[in-house]
Amino acid sequence: MEHRIVVLGAGYTGAVVAGRLAKRLHRADVHITLVNPEPDFVERVRLHQLAAGQELRPRPFEEMFAGTGVKLRLARVTAVDADAKTVTLAPAPTGDRGDRPQTGPRTELAYDTLVYALGSGWHDGGVRGAAEHAHEVSSRPGAHRLRERLAALAAGGSVTVVGGGLTGLEAATEFAEARPDLDVHLAARGVLGDWLSEKGRAHVRRVLDGLGVTVHEHASVEAVEADRVTTGDGRTVPADVTVWTTGFAVHPIARATTLEHTDNGQIVVDSTMRSVSHPDVYAVGDAAMAMGPGDKPLRMSCASGIPMAWQAADALAARLTGAEVPGIGIRYTQQCVSLGRTNGLIQFVTADDRAVERALTGRTAARYKEMVCKGAAWSVANPTLGLPTRRRRVAHQETPDRARAATAA
Known part of the structure; x- marks a missing residue:
């Protein structure tokens, strides 16, 4: 059986x-x-x-x-x-x-x-208006909806990415690079890249500045409306499109x-x-x-x-x-961040995922990140790393329910 x-x-x-x-x-x-x-x-x-x-x-x-x-x-x-x-x-x-x-x-x-x-x-965190007005990039339907919304946005329109983690950084830089005619903002709850090394933080800030992304630090978003987000300290950030990447x-x-x-x-x-x-x-x-x-x-x-x-x-x-x-x-070796198609950051980490000072940046990091993404997809289609080529036979141990069903049949 x-x-x-x-x-x-x-x-x-x-x-x-x-x-x-x-x-x-x-x-x-x-x-x-x-x-x-x-x-x-x-x-x-x-x-x-x-x-x-x-x-x-x-x-x-x-x-x-x-x-x-x-x-x-x-x-x-x-x-x-x-x-x-x-x-x-x-x-x-x-x-x-x-x-x-x-x-x-x-x-x-x-x-x-x-x-x-x-x-x-995606998780809206219970923030007022997030479920109604924010977009997400954690699912393909969500990414398609956001794609259509961004394509319809006229030059000068504002896009605010909420969340300064890996997904937020990748989304903000990708949108700013693909649509330099848009006004892109990134709202981070704490200091930008506070989990990265000093070298990593400095590189991320340079890339965002170069792409014209406005960074709002210590900006805990507490409300999302159709054209803006509001932070806990009363700041208002323009957002014709809000992208939610907080977790x-x-x-x-x-x-x-x-x-x-x-x-x-x-x-x-x-x-x-x-x-x-x-x-x-x-x-x-x-x-x-x-x-x-x-x-x-x-x-x-x-x-x-x-x-x-x-x-x-x-x-x-x-x-x-x-x-x-x-x-x-299972241990960690690196955190890979794409910063657009031609830039990136490879932040090397300890086994328990704490940043060390060593990091790759720029085009080399972008190529490295692309290799990692292709490798992840390859591992899905070729999941046999380290396996023998011969399949092993199962030592059958019938469960009581299945044994009774087989006897009744």
């Missing part, structure tokens, strides 16, 4: 897990279903480029998983019953941008092992389950990305609370998610085949 593995979400982490399991396990022993609402892979780290008017290379899952045995199920996840080991699915949205809701009957999908990789989306919120499904999770809805996992409360569930990427070097939680990022996916897939494959469970040391 095939062991049913269901992977929820086909972002960087979910797609890597599905492909890596397919390469590790004998096809006759497992049935791997990858559930995702869109038929092709979304390079989330490039969505600010899409919003700025650039075209991204399409990556259909049918091509990526051709010949692997992975079955793609186009659907939207509405619930997970971790005790009954079922997932409830609804029809996937339709339309070119995947933003047209579709009605239809809901179905249940049973699993023996679940890999939860539903990721995260991410994890998918809400896990919070409604019996899985042990944090207050923000992340599933608590051990060092192999296995749920601490339900051993038949693994969680990876932004959806998981995993500890990294220095006993600090791994941050929500592609840099964390892909090695988490390797660890989960390899641990699950080992347990199913009776092999020794491997350990992958």
Whole structure:
């Protein structure tokens, strides 16, 4: 009887897990279903480029998983019953941008092992007017909506990016470079680049100044209107378009389950990305609370998610085949920031993600960042780094429920 593995979400982490399991396990022993609402892979780290008017290379899952045995199920996840080991699915949205809701009957999908990789989306922080007036670049539909809004904005129009983190820096510089006729602002809660080294901060400031971006430091935005944002100290920043990049919120499904999770809805996992409360569930990427070097939680990022996916897939494959469970040391080496198409910053960091003084800047950093983005996409389509070419057989251990069902049949 095939062991049913269901992977929820086909972002960087979910797609890597599905492909890596397919390469590790004998096809006759497992049935791997990858559930995702869109038929092709979304390079989330490039969505600010899409919003700025650039075209991204399409990556259909049918091509990526051709010949692997992975079955793609186009659907939207509405619930997970971790005790009954079922997932409830609804029809996937339709339309070119995947933003047209579709009605239809809901179905249940049973699993023996679940890999939860539903990721995260934008988080408005409860700020007044943000949900109504701000745009986001954490999803492809959101990036398309912002792209259309920016394209319609006349010369001299104002764009304010709220959030001075990695996404905010990349968005502000991309928009300013692509549309030098616009008045671009960046509102940072604290000092610009306060997590970077002195060299990194200085470079970021030079690039923003060169692109004509107006930086507002210590600017905690407390209200968003159709044409402006207002900070906590009463400052008003013009904003015909507001782009919200202050942080991410994890998918809400896990919070409604019996899985042990944090207050923000992340599933608590051990060092192999296995749920601490339900051993038949693994969680990876932004959806998981995993500890990294220095006993600090791994941050929500592609840099964390892909090695988490390797660890989960390899641990699950080992347990199913009776092999020794491997350990992958997840540590940080760098933070990569694109600052437009021809400039960038590679901030080198300690294992626990603290900036050191060493950094690459300029065109060299831009090429480096591009290589990292291409490498992340390559790892999704080629998830077999360090794996033997021969698939291992699963040591079947029927669950009581499945054994009873087989006997009744």
